Amino acid sequence: MSAARLSSDVSASDEAAIAARLPDYLARSYARYSNFTVASAVVDEQGGVHFGVNVENAAYPSGTCAEQTAIGAMITAGGRRIARVYIAAGSDAVVQPCGACRQRIGEFAARTCEIVSVQGGAATVRTPFWSLLPEAFGPADLE
Ligand code: THU
Numbered sequence: 001m002s003a004a005r006l007s008s009d010v011s012a013s014d015e016a017a018i019a020a021r022l023p024d025y026l027a028r029s030y031a032r033y034s035n036f037t038v039a040s041a042v043v044d045e046q047g048g049v050h051f052g053v054n055v056e057n058a059a060y061p062s063g064t065c066a067e068q069t070a071i072g073a074m075i076t077a078g079g080r081r082i083a084r085v086y087i088a089a090g091s092d093a094v095v096q097p098c099g100a101c102r103q104r105i106g107e108f109a110a111r112t113c114e115i116v117s118v119q120g121g122a123a124t125v126r127t128p129f130w131s132l133l134p135e136a137f138g139p140a141d142l143e
Contacts, residue, residue, distance in 0.1 A: 019123045029066070033063070044074050
């Protein structure tokens with residue numbers, strides 16, 4: 001991935017490569033309680049790509065979502081602004097981020113951030129992130 005791109009600028013070939021890799025990450029998901037595997041990729045504004053899977057726990061509420069894991073990877077790598085979030089599920093479902101993950105994504109989402117659902121290794125439904133979290137509570141509220 002090349003550096004210093006604008007948030008809306010994930011090339012079609014980069015997108016195809018990310019979507020094609022998500023099924024491999026689905027196989028790494030730890031979903032022994034729900035059997036609902038989820039994989040996510042967060043692309044930051046520098047073009048860095050950060051993958052994550054859901055990681056469940058015997059103490060059920062301690063489990064983490066795929067998007068949460070991917071955001072943690074982005075922050076750890078030094079990324080701070082999310083351009084796109086790719087989400088794939090092990091079922092045929094078109095998965096949108098859960099409510100808690102919308103809040104987590106919103107903390108870092110660029111104005112033009114998009115959520116892209118991936119099915120069968122290809123991008124399908126594309127949703128403007130902020131349409132999923134209108135009137136959000138965010139960092140500015142604490143200033
Ligand atoms: N899950 C995610 O990882 N991301 C979502 O956006 C929706 C739900 C996970 C959490 C749990 O491990 C499983 O899917 C079933 O809810």
